[in-house]
Structure formats: C-alpha cells, structure tokens
Amino acid sequence: xxxxxxxxxxxxxxxxxxxxxxxxxxxxxxxxxxxxxxxxxxxxxxxxxxxxxxxxxxxxxxxxxxxxxxxxxxxxxxxxxxxxxxxxxxxxxxxxxxxxxxxxxxxxxxxxxxxxxxxxxxxxxxxxxxxxxxxxxxxxxxxxxxxxxxxxxxxxxxxxxxxxxxxxxxxxxxxxxxxxxxxxxxxxxxxxxxxxxxxxxxxxxxxxxxxxxxxxxxxxxxxxxxxxxxxxxxxxxxxxxxxxxxxxxxxxxxxxxxxxxxxxxxxxxxxxxxxxxxxxxxxxxxxxxxxx
Numbered sequence: 432x433x434x435x436x437x438x439x440x441x442x443x444x445x446x447x448x449x450x451x452x453x454x455x456x457x458x459x460x461x462x463x464x465x466x467x468x469x470x471x472x473x474x475x476x477x478x479x480x481x482x483x484x485x486x487x488x489x490x491x492x493x494x495x496x497x498x499x500x501x502x503x504x505x506x507x508x509x510x511x512x513x514x515x516x517x518x519x520x521x522x523x524x525x526x527x528x529x530x531x532x533x534x535x536x537x538x539x540x541x542x543x544x545x546x547x548x549x550x551x552x553x554x555x556x557x558x559x560x561x562x563x564x565x566x567x568x569x570x571x572x573x574x575x576x577x578x579x580x581x582x583x584x585x586x587x588x589x590x591x592x593x594x595x596x597x598x599x600x601x602x603x604x605x606x607x608x609x610x611x612x613x614x615x616x617x618x619x620x621x622x623x624x625x626x627x628x629x630x631x632x633x634x635x636x637x638x639x640x641x642x643x644x645x646x647x648x649x650x651x652x653x654x655x656x657x658x659x660x661x662x663x664x665x666x667x668x669x670x671x672x673x674x675x676x677x678x679x680x681x682x683x684x685x686x687x688x689x690x691x692x693x694x695x696x697x698x699x700x701x702x703x704x705x706x707x708x709x710x711x712x713x714x715x716x717x718x719x720x721x722x723x
C-alpha cells in the first residue's frame with residue numbers, strides 16, 4: 432500500500448495506491464469532507480483481486496492534503512477535477528476508470544464532460560447531476576424537479592448548530608451520530624467500529640475548518656444533465672432509496688442523462704456505503720471498468 436504525496440498546481444495531495452500498475456487504473460474520489468480512508472478497505476481489496484490498479488486520495492482540504500484559506504483561494508468543481516487529473520499525471524496514467532462518492536461523483540462527471548479522453552468509465556455513487564444549490568436546500572431555475580435534502584437532516588443540523596463540537600471527543604461523537612442520521616436503514620457495523628473510524632479520521636485531519644470549503648466549492652455549480660447526454664462511456668450509477676442528502680431522484684437523473692447508463696438502486700441505503708453491499712458494489716465496478 433504505497434503512500435505518496437504528489438504536487439499538483441502548488442498543492443500537496445496525499446495518495447495511496449494498491450495492486451499492479453500494469454492493471455487497468457481505477458481512481459476513487461471521496462465526497463465533501465471525506466477522506467481517502469473512508470473508502471472501505473474491503474472494496475479496495477476486491478478491486479485489486481479483480482486485477483485493477485487502485486488509487487485513492489485526500490482531496491484538497493481533507494485529511495493529509497493541503498488545507499486552503501478559501502477566502503483568499505476560492506475554487507470550484509473544475510479545480511477539484513483538475514486535481515484528480517493531476518494525480519493521474521503524477522502516476523503517468525493517461526486515462527482511468529473514475530469512481531466517485533457524492534461530491535466525488537460530481538468531480539468524475541466534470542472530468543468525463545470536459546476531458547472525455549481521460550475517463551474510461553464513470554461510476555457515480557450517491558451523487559447528483561447538479562449539487563450546490565440543491566444541497567443547500569435552495570432552488571434555481573430548472574432544478575425544481577430534484578428534491579432537496581430530507582427535512583429530518585436539516586432539523587438535525589439546526590439542532591447541532593447551537594452547540595457545535597469543540598473537543599476531539601465531541602467531534603468524534605458528532606461524526607458517529609451523523610452517520611446514524613444519514614446512513615439509512617442498511618447502515619451496518621457496530622457503533623464502536625464507527626467510533627474508531629471517526630477517531631482515525633479526526634487524528635489525520637490537518638485542518639478541520641477547511642473541510643467545510645468543499646461545500647462552498649460546489650455551491651452554484653450548473654445542472655450538468657445536458658452535457659451528460661453527450662457522453663459516450665460506460666456509466667454506472669449506484670444510489671440508495673433512503674439517501675437524505677441527495678434523494679434517490681438525483682441518481683435517477685444521472686442515469687437518465689448518460690446514454691446507456693446502468694442504475695443500481697439499493698433499497699434502504701442512505702448516504703453511506705453499507706458494509707454488507709461492498710461485495711456487490713465491487714463486482715459492479717469491476718464489470719463496468721472491464722467494458723472499456
């Protein structure tokens with residue numbers, strides 16, 4: 432599991448690779464506020480066993496990658512897509528299979544739209560063809576057909592806003608509770624396991640405040656559905672029926688827009704990858720990444 436910090440546009444991005452570089456490359460892109468380690472090790476292992484070269488990384492403003500003062504250096508999805516391509520360049524990879532969760536799925540869409548020669552396939556998990564305004568619960572012209580976050584999620588955040596976590600223990604407990612709110616009825620694994628993971632993520636975070644920059648980066652991003660209709664690559668969309676962040680219609684919208692896209696709807700899945708579904712996810716990703 433070689434760790435490697437690569438320089439991309441003046442940023443230092445932490446990466447980790449698995450398997451043989453001679454195998455087809457798969458780039459795993461985590462969502463807003465997430466880290467590379469949020470990708471289940473079991474998923475990575477299944478992909479490597481399927482003869483894939485897997486790279487996961489910390490986006491800027493997460494984990495061990497460069498933290499930014501957003502007020503002085505604002506960025507958007509296109510910049511995050513450029514980061515992903517810069518990582519491929521650092522590894523000497525011309526094109527890869529892109530697999531993204533939530534915001535990571537948006538980054539994959541931007542790459543496929545703007546640099547189609549770099550994307551062999553696209554897998555978007557619990558993502559959206561837009562983001563930004565929808566995620567904030569706002570509405571823009573033309574987006575009224577996509578629902579905003581579930582009311583219970585907004586209510587939970589409002590309740591927490593009055594007493595945001597300050598200490599290490601409070602931050603860890605916040606993350607454990609958050610996963611209970613967004614995970615859906617398929618959320619599995621013990622609370623102690625989620626606690627251990629949240630503690631590990633906290634301890635490898637250079638700047639917790641900068642993680643909020645991802646939310647600002649996706650604000651106001653355009654509806655990509657018209658551009659997605661012009662794609663000609665294998666596409667897999669995985670989405671849960673109980674996702675409170677991007678409700679199920681967001682996944683349907685991606686699948687409807689990309690010609691020939693395959694939609695895998697997971698009953699009861701929220702905005703988290705259930706351990707019990709990792710095997711089927713890996714099998715589907717291996718199938719779609721074997722198509723190009």
